[in-house]
Amino acid sequence: MKKSVKVWRTNPTVNNNKVYYFQLSVSYTECEALYQPSLKNVIMTADSGHRVQIPTSRLRPFVTSLGLKGYFRLTISPQNKILLFERLH
Template identity: 55%
Template sequence: MTNITPTDTVYHFNISVPYRMCEALYQNNTPAVVLTADNGLRVQVPTSRLRHFVGSDGVKGSFRMVVDQKNKIKSFERIR
């Protein structure tokens, strides 16, 4: 669990991407994807952060991303 400070920004995402579409996460010309957070904000996330969560059914679940004041990702984790 990441230590969240008052200056951090926390984004929540519900992701459901089928396995056949996950191939794009491994292509060099796709360094990042844009996800829509639960609050409606669009956030650019490096594909390397999502690769860890690819399973036989793709990427599915609820995720949380914590970003510091300098927009550096502190954590990207599945919460459900």
Template identity: 50%
Template sequence: MHSYYFTLSIKYDFCEQFYQPGVNTVIMTDDNGKRIQLPVLNLRPFVSPTGIKGRFRLVVDNNNKLQSFEKISN
């Protein structure tokens, strides 16, 4: 298993794109500079009226299948 850590600060206006047809994935850069593609469905639960802000952990298995994506701090 591999863990990737992200600090996200995304304004609500940008988050609106997560709900548009055809927008299925988002590419983020983890703390070590690795680019990770994540299904946008995993970000939607964290959208608030101000957007998305906080520290997150992504865990994938050895085949890069998503195991968990969670907010670990504000």
């Protein structure tokens, strides 16, 4: 019997920038909270196990009628500024 093993991605750096990967699957109903003025940031756990805080405004463009789903990459500068947040697939 084969055992399934979860492979954790490490937290690579590219040109001194930190890169994090996320698998997100959030329903449309749950995504409604992203539009509440009181919710400015969310904390997500990357595949590497790192917890990263990101502004809700960075997530909103990816919300569809199905919710927020896909595999994402977050690139952060050495000064902890978001350089890129993108859906990979």
